[in-house]
Amino acid sequence: MGIRQRLNLSRLYLCTDLRTEKGDFFDFVRAVFAGGVDLLQVRDKKAAPEAVAEAISEVRRMAPMRSLVVVNDSPQIAGGCQADVLHIGQDDMPPGEARGYLHDHALIGRSTHSVEQADAANADGDVDYFCVGPVHATPTKPTYVPVGLDLVRHAARIAPPFARDAKPWFAIGGINAGTLEPILDAGARRIVVVRALTQASDPETAARELRTRLDEAWAEG
Ligand code: 3NM
Numbered sequence: 001m002g003i004r005q006r007l008n009l010s011r012l013y014l015c016t017d018l019r020t021e022k023g024d025f026f027d028f029v030r031a032v033f034a035g036g037v038d039l040l041q042v043r044d045k046k047a048a049p050e051a052v053a054e055a056i057s058e059v060r061r062m063a064p065m066r067s068l069v070v071v072n073d074s075p076q077i078a079g080g081c082q083a084d085v086l087h088i089g090q091d092d093m094p095p096g097e098a099r100g101y102l103h104d105h106a107l108i109g110r111s112t113h114s115v116e117q118a119d120a121a122n123a124d125g126d127v128d129y130f131c132v133g134p135v136h137a138t139p140t141k142p143t144y145v146p147v148g149l150d151l152v153r154h155a156a157r158i159a160p161p162f163a164r165d166a167k168p169w170f171a172i173g174g175i176n177a178g179t180l181e182p183i184l185d186a187g188a189r190r191i192v193v194v195r196a197l198t199q200a201s202d203p204e205t206a207a208r209e210l211r212t213r214l215d216e217a218w219a220e221g
Helices: 003-009 025-035 049-062 075-080 095-101 115-123 148-158 180-185 203-220
Strands: 012-016 039-042 068-072 085-088 107-112 129-132 169-172 191-193
Touching (some): 003 107, 012 025, 012 203, 025 039, 025 203, 075 085, 075 095, 085 095, 095 107, 115 129, 115 148, 148 180, 191 203
Parallel strands (some): 039 068, 068 085, 107 129
């Protein structure tokens, strides 16, 4: 399956650190892939870049065919390891410039935190997907101002998930099984989570629960 097709079919995106305090990272990765995660980003600002790069290589070897492994922030690292997806924030290198480091079919995702940024990402031919958030305040990004459901509704208007050529986008920030429903009602059909899986006592079951609800929401339309 091609990279873009995998993005189009994706629903559950996990960002995780290397979980050095919580036991075996690769057991965790195996569990969340089994539970239905289809994009996985490894970000760990506390770890050495070489440790992150090594972990990403191993995760790519473990990843199911339908999934995509995402490199965060650094076009140089993404290019160096022939990554299929690079995720960049508003303060990182602009997407058009970042593309120069990547292989021809690689995808670029961008974080957005306002209507203006979401509109710009949606219109930018170098951005293949975007994220809107944080929907709710989150200790994972304590300095970020929550954007609430309004930005989710806006994204659903400019890029309706069921429209044939609409750009994929993900809601992010404070999402778990308990907060998911209003986010689906606001029009999201793809989500990014951190704590909902990294802090779950049974990550596979937690992933499966989110994945099942997302699959149902796609089927419901
Ligand atoms: N990016 P949790 S919010 C990594 O708004 C990240 O771009 C955000 O963590 C953004 O699922 C966020 O634990 C943290 O709330 C999401």
